[in-house]
Amino acid sequence: MIFPEPQTLIPCPYENTCNGCQLLDKTYGEQVQLKTGELRGLLHDYGLTLPPQIEFLSAGAAYLRDRLDFSLQDGKLGLYGKGSHEIVDIEICAQLSPELQAWYKEFRKIKWPFTKGSIRLRVGPEGQRGVWLDFANVDIKTLLDEQSILKKLQEQAFVEIGQRRKVPVWNGEEFKLKDPELNVWFTTWMNKIPVNLYCHVASFTQPSLKANVFIADKISTWVNQHPNARLIEFGSGIGNLTLPALATAKSVLACEIDALSLEGLEQTVLMLPSELKKHREKLTIYRGDFQKKILQDFSQFDGVLANPPRSGLMGFLNPLEELTPSQRPPFFIYMSCFPESMAKDMQRLQSFGYEISELAILDQFPQSVHYEVLGLLQRK
Incomplete structure (x- = not known):
């Protein structure tokens, strides 16, 4: 982690006119406290039980976006x-x-x-x-x-x-x-090995190559806590989370609606480095609008990995409601840059018997009010 000095202030000649950054008048330490406090308050308002600490991951106070x-x-x-x-x-x-x-x-x-x-x-x-x-x-x-x-x-x-x-x-x-x-426009990681991600200039990716290392590491660490897990993933996109999870999981069913993103994921898997090709057979790709309808039986999975759009998971969670507590997957990994919809989904997951065991903020957007959240929920 490259954590900036708490007193860091980033100069900008457009501070008084541009709306891109809202926190230029605050030191980096103040930004950390503000974002952590805001997330804790939001999740508390939704009645969620939180872990004692919210981890804060930073790749720097500025100059991150690629x-x-x-x-x-x-x-x-x-x-x-x-x-x-x-x-x-x-x-x-x-x-x-x-x-x-x-x-x-x-x-x-x-x-x-x-x-x-x-x-x-x-x-x-x-x-x-x-x-x-x-x-x-x-x-x-x-x-x-x-x-x-x-x-x-x-x-x-x-x-x-x-x-x-x-x-x-x-x-x-x-x-x-x-x-x-x-x-190749982006990179993810499988067991510390870099993997080229094939996509388009117009494809959705995370904004920062440097910060993405922390995302891949966190996903890999959490999946590794459940050896030989069978995962279902919502919103796989081009595979930025899919591949770190695939490195340690027994299997991954990657669900995505966008055909162009899945073409990129398929090309990435085809071009995996030789030492990682053995993981190909563990991945299944499924295309569909999973916010509205999901046909998979969640009892067949040990974990769920989700990185949904701003609107959240919506109907993707419906099959969980139909299962008994013991049939539900033991863990749920949720990543989002829109904490409001994430909190709403976590509230529903809590009603299904999950609780947040780990929570992290990844600060990909320093100087702005935005941030990425990664949460690990465990079935009680």
Whole structure:
């Protein structure tokens, strides 16, 4: 753990205008106390029994993000202002890793032929650069016809365009859009061994490569407390939690609704390092909308691993209600960056006979009010 000095304050020239960070006026020690106290108070309000300590994991007080979304508005590139629908034109950002800041500096030199759009910049594990241009169809056509911007951009980075994540390809006369392409944009860990995660620039990943080490380690540690566990996972995505769990579990059933994410997971498993290939046969992938309906028999599993969207687990928990206490999986691992929905789900899990045995905050978003929570619940 790289824990910053408690008195650390991060300077930002946009402190009074940009809405991206809300806690720049507080030292890092004050931020730790604020976030820990807020989580404890929230879970207490839901009637949850908490462990004596909430662990606080930190990879640093700033400069962590290897992925960030910006908005383009009337020639300005940045984030929304405080209490405003106007974009603050940002040249530097204390949230960005040095590699992403360098990429952002180059990207800002582009002069766009339209006024509005959303942009994701990303830096991969080996420093490779990516950009996702989420523009209106008419603006995408303008880019394809204009040609010079895309040509220049492709000299610097891998480019994806639109909601369908199409890749522009120059055929000698014009740009054509081909189907999405999987590349290595993130890393997870299996028993301390790094694993390349295949996905798209536009895919959901955790924001920080450096902080993700703590996530993989925590998942692996908790699963390892239950040797030979059979796991069911809700919201596997591209496999960031799946693979650390798979390293020590007897089996994992990974459930996910997004087909593109599952394509990435399948490619990752196919390309596992030779010393990890033995784990392939332990993974089963299942696609479906598990917030609404789950057909699996939870009594066949020893543990549940969940990293749901902001809306929480919803109908995924219904099968647990139908089981007797002894039939329910002995442990439940829950990860979320939205504590409110997590608290609501944990309240329901508590009514099923689970209690929180370990709780950790991972501070991936220093200077902001946001944070990631990891919880281990055990069946009484």
